[in-house]
Amino acid sequence: MASPSPKSPEQSEKNKQYDRQLRLWGDHGQIALEKGHICLINATALGTEILKSIVLPGVGAITIVDDCTVSEEDIGSNFFLETSSKGLNRGSETLRLILELNPAVQGHAVQEPTGQILQENPDFFKSFTVVIATALGEKTIKELSQHLWDINVTFVLGRSVGFLGSFRIQIKEHAIIESHPDNEQPDLRLDVPFPALSQYLDSIDIETLDLKDHGHIPWIVIIYKAVMKWQKIQNDNRWPMSRKEKNEVRDLIREFIRKDENGIPINEENFEEALRAVTTALCPTFLPVKIQDLIYCSAATNLTKESSPFWIMCSALRGFIEAEGKGKLPLRGVLPDMTASTEHYVKLQNIYRAQAAFEAEAVYRKVQEIINQLHCDCISEADVKLFCRHAHNLHLVRGSSIASEYQSGPVASYIARHLEEPDVMMVHYILLRASEMFRSEHSRAPGDWEPEGDIAILKACVSKLLTDVSCPPFPKDDHVHEMCRYGGAEIHSVSAFLGGCIAQEAIKIITKQYKPVNNLFVYDGASTNTATFTF
Amino acid sequence: MSSGEVQTAEYLQRRWLNIRKLLERSGPFCHPDFEPSAEILDFTMNSCKILIVGAGGLGCELLKDLALMGFKKIHIIDMDTIELSNLNRQFLFRKNDIGLSKAKCAVEFVNKRVPGCEATAHHCAIQDMDDGFYRQFHIVVCGLDSIVARRWLNGMLASLLQYNDDGSLDQSSVIPLVDGGTEGFKGNARVILPGMSACIECTLDLYPPQITFPLCTIANTPRLPEHCIEYVKVLQWSKENPWGNTIPLDGDDPHHVAWVLEKAQERAMKHGISGVTYRLTQGVLKNIIPAVASTNAVIAAACATEVFKLASSCCVNMNNYMVLNIADGVYTYTFSAERRADCVACSNSTKVMALESDATLQTIYTKLCEDQLFMMKSPGITTIINGRNKTLYMSSIKSIEERTRDNLKKKITDLGLYNGAEILVADVTTPNTITIKLNVIENLDVDMPS
Ligand SMILES: [Zn+2]
Numbered sequence: 009m010a011s012p013s014p015k016s017p018e019q020s021e022k023n024k025q026y027d028r029q030l031r032l033w034g035d036h037g038q039i040a041l042e043k044g045h046i047c048l049i050n051a052t053a054l055g056t057e058i059l060k061s062i063v064l065p066g067v068g069a070i071t072i073v074d075d076c077t078v079s080e081e082d083i084g085s086n087f088f089l090e091t092s093s094k095g096l097n098r099g100s101e102t103l104r105l106i107l108e109l110n111p112a113v114q115g116h117a118v119q120e121p122t123g124q125i126l127q128e129n130p131d132f133f134k135s136f137t138v139v140i141a142t143a144l145g146e147k148t149i150k151e152l153s154q155h156l157w158d159i160n161v162t163f164v165l166g167r168s169v170g171f172l173g174s175f176r177i178q179i180k181e182h183a184i185i186e187s188h189p190d191n192e193q194p195d196l197r198l199d200v201p202f203p204a205l206s207q208y209l210d211s212i213d214i215e216t217l218d219l220k221d222h223g224h225i226p227w228i229v230i231i232y233k234a235v236m237k238w239q240k241i242q243n244d245n246r247w248p249m250s251r252k253e254k255n256e257v258r259d260l261i262r263e264f265i266r267k268d269e270n271g272i273p274i275n276e277e278n279f280e281e282a283l284r285a286v287t288t289a290l291c292p293t294f295l296p297v298k299i300q301d302l303i304y305c306s307a308a309t310n311l312t313k314e315s316s317p318f319w320i321m322c323s324a325l326r327g328f329i330e331a332e333g334k335g336k337l338p339l340r341g342v343l344p345d346m347t348a349s350t351e352h353y354v355k356l357q358n359i360y361r362a363q364a365a366f367e368a369e370a371v372y373r374k375v376q377e378i379i380n381q382l383h384c385d386c387i388s389e390a391d392v393k394l395f396c397r398h399a400h401n402l403h404l405v406r407g408s409s410i411a412s413e414y415q416s417g418p419v420a421s422y423i424a425r426h427l428e429e430p431d432v433m434m435v436h437y438i439l440l441r442a443s444e445m446f447r448s449e450h451s452r453a454p455g456d457w458e459p460e461g462d463i464a465i466l467k468a469c470v471s472k473l474l475t476d477v478s479c480p481p482f483p484k485d486d487h488v489h490e491m492c493r494y495g496g497a498e499i500h501s502v503s504a505f506l507g508g509c510i511a512q513e514a515i516k517i518i519t520k521q522y523k524p525v526n527n528l529f530v531y532d533g534a535s536t537n538t539a540t541f542t543f
Numbered sequence: 544m545s546s547g548e549v550q551t552a553e554y555l556q557r558r559w560l561n562i563r564k565l566l567e568r569s570g571p572f573c574h575p576d577f578e579p580s581a582e583i584l585d586f587t588m589n590s591c592k593i594l595i596v597g598a599g600g601l602g603c604e605l606l607k608d609l610a611l612m613g614f615k616k617i618h619i620i621d622m623d624t625i626e627l628s629n630l631n632r633q634f635l636f637r638k639n640d641i642g643l644s645k646a647k648c649a650v651e652f653v654n655k656r657v658p659g660c661e662a663t664a665h666h667c668a669i670q671d672m673d674d675g676f677y678r679q680f681h682i683v684v685c686g687l688d689s690i691v692a693r694r695w696l697n698g699m700l701a702s703l704l705q706y707n708d709d710g711s712l713d714q715s716s717v718i719p720l721v722d723g724g725t726e727g728f729k730g731n732a733r734v735i736l737p738g739m740s741a742c743i744e745c746t747l748d749l750y751p752p753q754i755t756f757p758l759c760t761i762a763n764t765p766r767l768p769e770h771c772i773e774y775v776k777v778l779q780w781s782k783e784n785p786w787g788n789t790i791p792l793d794g795d796d797p798h799h800v801a802w803v804l805e806k807a808q809e810r811a812m813k814h815g816i817s818g819v820t821y822r823l824t825q826g827v828l829k830n831i832i833p834a835v836a837s838t839n840a841v842i843a844a845a846c847a848t849e850v851f852k853l854a855s856s857c858c859v860n861m862n863n864y865m866v867l868n869i870a871d872g873v874y875t876y877t878f879s880a881e882r883r884a885d886c887v888a889c890s891n892s893t894k895v896m897a898l899e900s901d902a903t904l905q906t907i908y909t910k911l912c913e914d915q916l917f918m919m920k921s922p923g924i925t926t927i928i929n930g931r932n933k934t935l936y937m938s939s940i941k942s943i944e945e946r947t948r949d950n951l952k953k954k955i956t957d958l959g960l961y962n963g964a965e966i967l968v969a970d971v972t973t974p975n976t977i978t979i980k981l982n983v984i985e986n987l988d989v990d991m992p993s
Contacts, residue, residue: 529873
């Protein structure tokens with residue numbers, strides 16, 4: 009038998025290779041990723057593990073800045089080095105072996121020390137989407153983080169010592185349209201139905217439907233009818249809110265269920281679903297405070313020619329909410345799946361979709377008005393539609409600089425509060441900081457040669473840090489002792505854990521999808537404990 | 544290679560200095576039994592045998608992680624060959640490797656990259672190996688995407704347990720299982736000490752139920768693009784047999800996928816449904832789970848850390864189940880999953896099934912498939928009557944299924960089963976036949992003679 013020839017085109021090679029991740033961030037996420045350029049400072053085990061999980065999914069380009077030569081310990085913990093790499097530049101060697109993972113990625117290696125680049129060519133960092141650094145000295149951390157804050161380039165600082173590790177994301181402002189929440193509340197508008205929805209809901213009479221149709225009407229209709237009946241009984245146009253009222257609605261839904269000749273209720277799946285959906289469906293339509301704050305903040309109300317598309321769309325959104333929207337967000341236009349006949353479901357889905365398109369169009373018109381006034385770059389209708397569809401879950405991150413961790417102020421008192429609790433994960437952060445201070449003073453890691461002798465010196469560093477945040481010294485030396493035991497060792501599996509996390513954070517930032525850590529993450533591989541702090 | 548005698552012993556090399564600091568020094572948070580010494584690394588390198596199950600997204604990471612954590616005697620087993628869609632995360636493979644054995648490729652790469660590593664590949668199914676094979680390992684790490692295969696492996700390790708005369712567990716027969724799993728941005732890692740802590744079968748309720756579409760929806764009232772694709776897959780393909788009677792639908796054949804896509808689009812158009820795309824079609828046909836390099840890296844690393852702790856005792860293990868979600872920030876939660884005293888796999892007790900006296904064989908079959916304790920796929924049921932083996936029902940072999948199908952409707956008493964009788968059950972989820980004692984309760988409705 010001859011093969012039926014397919015009309016549809018086969019997927020491209022690239023789509024096949026990236027298929028499993030395109031299902032997470034879509035083609036537009038992939039396009040954004042391929043425009044991203046990552047700079048890694050220091051190709052340690054942690055550094056290369058980060059690069060691995062960014063190069064594999066196909067970031068546009070990477071640049072490694074590293075002036076170290078490869079040591080035997082490097083070869084023991086960094087998979088992207090070979091025995092023959094010993095004595096060569098660590099960044100160049102790592103780059104060569106990591107680019108093998110994905111020929112589509114561009115790569116560069118820079119052998120100058122970071123401090124020197126900061127001095128002589130600070131504009132070097134302007135071309136990167138994200139700068140990631142590992143095993144950085146205290147002085148460079150302060151200088152680099154300040155510089156990247158000033159030029160508004162996102163910075164991620166990773167640390168990995170023994171079983172401990174952390175990363176800190178420094179980002180001034182990061183707006184996320186597609187935050188991909190796990191559980192999204194459906195946007196049904198049963199309490200404030202738009203005309204097309206009202207018309208459809210009113211066109212159905214549950215009582216007179218034949219049995220087959222009765223088992224195929226969507227639960228949206230069932231719940232709406234039950235509420236109408238409830239309001240009639242109450243002789244009140246209130247929306248049922250309390251648990252008691254919702255239970256009364258449920259009782260009315262049960263009354264709708266048809267009975268057989270013996271008076272036993274017939275099992276109708278759509279009515280079962282309606283009973284389960286009462287709580288979500290009766291949730292009244294409202295403008296979330298988070299979104300309200302966003303559209304009335306000064307970035308959205310005082311637009312300039314330099315305002316980003318996000319803020320222009322926020323401003324247009326505010327215009328819509330204050331006018332046509334009557335205080336509500338544009339309709340999302342997504343109908344959850346529910347038992348129904350094809351006809352009912354598709355019809356209802358089209359009603360929601362048409363209304364959402366109509367409202368998004370209104371927002372788009374407002375965007376165009378703003379653009380005409382400001383003479384700034386165009387925003388496509390598709391972008392505005394995407395923005396409106398996700399308007400319920402817009403997310404904005406406003407971060408703080410890493411330099412602020414080294415100054416007295418709100419960050420210091422935040423650290424102090426967690427140390428008073430006492431939060432062991434914050435203690436780990438202090439120890440990671442203290443060992444950096446030790447390193448800057450003694451040019452080696454605490455416990456590098458032998459642990460016991462360094463305990464007192466590291467303890468002094470800890471005390472200094474604690475004094476800076478106005479905290480009493482730790483009652484016990486155990487964490488100081490443990491840090492000296494590590495002796496600055498970088499353990500591959502600990503770095504691989506953090507490397508995977510940091511890589512995904514960088515991808516989130518480049519694609520502007522999913523929420524990144526805000527803004528310090530601490531990991532203890534010994535106790536399998538993690539924590540997030542917001543400085 | 545020059546002889547090892549004249550050089551420093553490998554475990555004393557500078558290359559391993561990072562790990563040696565952890566193993567040769569004591570600290571305040573060490574495992575109470577930990578005795579720091581250089582011999583520990585010697586043990587992990589030269590004696591400790593590790594089995595990695597699966598050479599996919601997790602397996603590649605695990606092999607790299609363990610090789611760099613000082614393990615040399617690593618075996619890896621996987622029956623799969625390399626596909627293009629693996630390359631976004633299975634970093635030991637290149638385009639030239641497509642079609643080759645995953646296990647062999649992975650081993651070749653790591654042995655070359657990490658000097659001294661002696662990894663061994665097994666390009667076969669886990670079911671092809673017997674208990675003698677599994678018994679040789681000190682620790683098993685599992686990075687599978689199949690729940691059935693994971694359960695089989697868990698059952699295998701549980702079957703290796705031995706008990707002393709007083710009924711207590713012989714600790715030397717315990718082979719720890721470190722298990723990792725990922726799905727998109729979510730994952731989990733756990734440590735199982737078979738017979739001592741919760742095993743896979745103890746915690747079957749942690750797996751989300753599979754989403755299935757009812758046949759009547761697919762056939763009569765489609766609403767979603769997925770329903771249209773399922774229709775072509777389940778009903779239309781076998782009716783039209785586009786490539787001839789003997790050719791089953793292959794989700795990896797782009798011509799097949801294109802055909803399904805076209806037919807599904809026709810059906811969707813007819814019903815006013817939108818959204819049937821190539822990607823969705825392939826996703827439904829192959830039951831594709833999204834996957835990304837980062838999640839696999841994190842979960843594999845968490846598993847590797849636990850293997851390192853088990854082998855070296857340098858630290859207490861996680862207790863005993865960690866969930867991870869990196870979609871919204873980075874979130875982990877570690878909790879102690881509890882053992883089931885009546886676990887089918889890891890308990891030493893007699894398994895009992897309570898039945899009413901009017902129960903049929905179908906009742907037993909349904910319980911085996913749906914009861915949280917068993918959750919079997921296609922159990923074969925036999926019993927011994929008067930010393931002779933009697934097959935009651937078996938669906939896996941067509942001729943036996945046809946011969947035994949009528950038994951399902953029969954009452955258990957009519958099949959010679961009675962209170963205290965034992966049935967023997969075999970299934971793909973377990974390597975061993977499970978013996979279940981029937982506890983037949985007299986039906987309370989029956990009038991008792993006074
Ligand atoms: Zn168990």
